[in-house]
Amino acid sequence: RIVVPLATTKGNWGVLELYLSRDAAFSRHRKRVIHILAELAGTFLENITLYDRLKFLLEEREKRIRFLSILYQVGNAYRWTSELRKRFFLALRALTDPQKGLGLPEAYFFIRDEARGVLKGVMGVSWSGESPWGDQDWTVDEEYIRKIEGSPAFYDLRDVVPSGLPWGELEKGEVVHLPSQGSALPFMRKGVVYVVFPLMAGDNLVGALLVGKEGGFDSEEIHFLTMFSHQLALAVESARLQEVLKVTGKELKEAQERFLHSEKLAALGELAARVVHDLKNPLVAIGGFARRLHEKMAEDCPDKVYTGTILKEVEEAEKILSNVLGYARVPSLKKRFADINALLDDILFLHAEEMRDRNIVLVKKLDRSLPHISIDPAQMRQVFMNLVSNALQAIGKKGSIAVSTTRVERDGREYVKVEISDTGGGIPEEVLPNIFNPFFTTKSTGTGLGLSIAKRIVELHGGEIRVVNNPPVGATFVIYLPLGDEGESSNRSS
Known part of the structure; x- marks a missing residue:
């Protein structure tokens, strides 16, 4: 029996154990051959072990490179x-x-x-x-x-x-x-x-x-997923902060616009008060004397038509002055919980006969499950009346008007959404940017204050009004009014 270690300079990789029959013996030559074989076997085992170790390290390296590549690629994509x-x-x-x-x-x-x-x-x-x-x-x-x-x-x-x-x-x-x-x-x-x-x-x-x-x-995957989570957390927080910044910037811009608008209104109010004061007395005098003259004239007098025209124009001038003064004043809201659908029903009922006479089809889709909301009914009635009247004027003699209400969520808050659409051909592109500006009108009559007043009333309610233009079909005015506390709204509506 002979035992030879399978050793190299890097260590011992095992042993080679040989047995001969009872009568045989290991000659010097045999022992020399056995030692050479043991050295070769040791070197072979060392190479195999080193190969396996190198293969493992290369696989781990490739795995880490892949992990880092994924982190780099997705991190780069986050910037898009x-x-x-x-x-x-x-x-x-x-x-x-x-x-x-x-x-x-x-x-x-x-x-x-x-x-x-x-x-x-x-x-x-x-x-x-x-x-x-x-x-x-x-x-x-x-x-x-x-x-x-x-x-x-x-x-x-x-x-x-x-x-x-x-x-x-x-x-x-x-x-x-x-x-x-x-x-x-x-x-x-x-x-x-x-x-x-x-x-x-x-x-x-x-x-x-x-x-x-x-x-x-395995531990490498846990380590990678931990790094991935850290990277994603920063991307999430960055996106949220950018959204906050965007909202804050929008609110700041809106606040600035409201401030400038209020400054404009203050100046307009002062000017309107002066103009109304300066014009009201002469108008009252003209109207009074024209009325007396009109009443004294015989019915068959050919000049009576002129005094009638004077009276009519004086009344129109007084109405314009009243509108200008009304726009300059900031209205105080008298809020109470009211049914927005009932308000729209009343306004549409007032125009029902006119729609029938002009062959205008009314498409009404009102969400009857809506809770009552806190509004000034008189002010909102003015808004809806203005929008429906504008829609009827835009259509002409034939077409359709669609009125709908629904409940929506925007930026984490709930709103009642009111849409009033017409098939009046839409709004000219050059007119669109100015439709909510005071005193802007394309009509031959009117002050151009209707939509501007409507916008201000909606915004005083904490809402928003916008227009969706769809030429040559028509236009849709969309109003968002905040629901407020749902439970309170529901209780008030019962």
């Missing part, structure tokens, strides 16, 4: 858009696309909802077999996004998890491993390991990333 939805979409692709991303079978995003104290579901992807992403390059093209959103692999978590999730331990910035069974989330599957990564912007939790994979995640 400041829209939060599109940034989540890019991150979702980076995690689940097997060609351009990590290729995970499941990934879901949640965002923090401060008001409700939960993590609100945003979007997710769960796929097997063929990837939903295709071979499209990195893009935030809306058509491509809608295509993915329409695929069976896409989840709109606002519908799947409408109540949201408590953030619990995530606020501490810790990665949470979820149990494979007993989860309340409807999309989670048995046998899949799920891990939740907090999206931390500094010390603030802004959202969460939930990923799942059969067999779980």
Whole structure:
């Protein structure tokens, strides 16, 4: 029996153990051959071990390069858009696309909802077999996004998890491993390991990333997903801050416009008061004497038509002065809870006979489930009366008017949306920018204050009025009025 170590300068890789029959013996030559074979075997084993080690290191290096490449590509793509939805979409692709991303079978995003104290579901992807992403390059093209959103692999978590999730331990910035069974989330599957990564912007939790994979995640993947979450958290916070900045800038611009408008109104009010004062007395005198002269004239007097014209024009001048003075004053609202549909019904009833005579079709789609809202009914009646009258004037002798109400959400608030449309051919493009400006009119009669007054009344209610022009068909005026407290509105309406 002979035992020879399989050793090299780098270490011992094993032993070579040989046995001979009882009567045989190892000659010097045999021993020399055995030692040479042992050296060769040791070198061979060393090379194999080094090869395996090098292969492992190369694979790890390629894996890390791939991870870094994904981080770089998605980070670069974040710069293409400041829209939060599109940034989540890019991150979702980076995690689940097997060609351009990590290729995970499941990934879901949640965002923090401060008001409700939960993590609100945003979007997710769960796929097997063929990837939903295709071979499209990195893009935030809306058509491509809608295509993915329409695929069976896409989840709109606002519908799947409408109540949201408590953030619990995530606020501490810790990665949470979820149990494979007993989860309340409807999309989670048995046998899949799920891990939740907090999206931390500094010390603030802004959202969460939930990923799942059969067999779980190794340490390198956990490390990559942690870095990915940090990058995404910054992208989310950046998008939210840009949105806040955009809203703040818009509000600042609107405040500046309101200030300039109020300055203009103050100057106009002072001027109007002077003009009305200077013109009212002569008009009263002219009207009084013309009326007396008109009454004294015989019915068959040929000059009576002239005095009648004077009286009519004086009344029109007084009306114009009254409108100018009324616009210059800021109206005080007398709010109460009222039914917006009933208000529209009354106004449309007043014009019903005129519409029948002129063959104008009325299309009315009023949401009868709307709660009563806090408005000044008299002021809003003036707004709707003006818009319906304008629509009738635009149509001419034949056409249609559509009036609708519905409940909508804008920027986290609920509004009643009122639309008044006509088929009057639309508004000329050169006129459109000025339609809400005071004293601007394309009519042969009138002061051009109707739409300007309507705009001011709506804005005093905390609402908004806008026009959607659709030439040569017609135009639609859209009004948004805030619902306020839903419970209070509902109670007042009962």
